[in-house]
Amino acid sequence: MDPQALFEARARVLADLEARRAATAEAVSFLEDAISSRTWWAEQWPEGVTYVAGLVAQDVQDALFETTQRWPVCLTCGGPVHSLYIQPDLGGPDPVWVCEESGDVVAPLGGLA
Numbered sequence: 878m879d880p881q882a883l884f885e886a887r888a889r890v891l892a893d894l895e896a897r898r899a900a901t902a903e904a905v906s907f908l909e910d911a912i913s914s915r916t917w918w919a920e921q922w923p924e925g926v927t928y929v930a931g932l933v934a935q936d937v938q939d940a941l942f943e944t945t946q947r948w949p950v951c952l953t954c955g956g957p958v959h960s961l962y963i964q965p966d967l968g969g970p971d972p973v974w975v976c977e978e979s980g981d982v983v984a985p986l987g988g989l990a
């Protein structure tokens with residue numbers, strides 16, 4: 878298992894939290910929890926490292942949704958507030974954020990404006 882992949886996953890998800898001013902103490906603690914559980918997971922299944930970044934983003938998104946906030950929301954379309962989600966759903970390879978309404982790719986993971 879390549880520890881660099883976990884560092885990169887953490888950096889990409891943190892960048893997207895910060896891009897949306899969502900990097901609260903709570904969100905960062907969800908991120909740390911997700912990284913530690915996915916580190917364990919990738920140690921059991923080294924090929925899974927391809928999927929880690931997207932899975933960590935999904936873990937943080939779910940944890941935030943269950944508590945305080947919807948992250949990340951789509952800023953591209955008008956209308957009611959709606960979310961972006963990670964594609965491919967498996968978490969990788971090459972995870973991108975996709976609008977749940979339009980289906981358009983908004984940004985690569987780590988590249989939200």
Ligand SMILES: [Zn+2]
Pocket residue numbers: 951952953954959976977978979
């Ligand atoms: Zn949208």
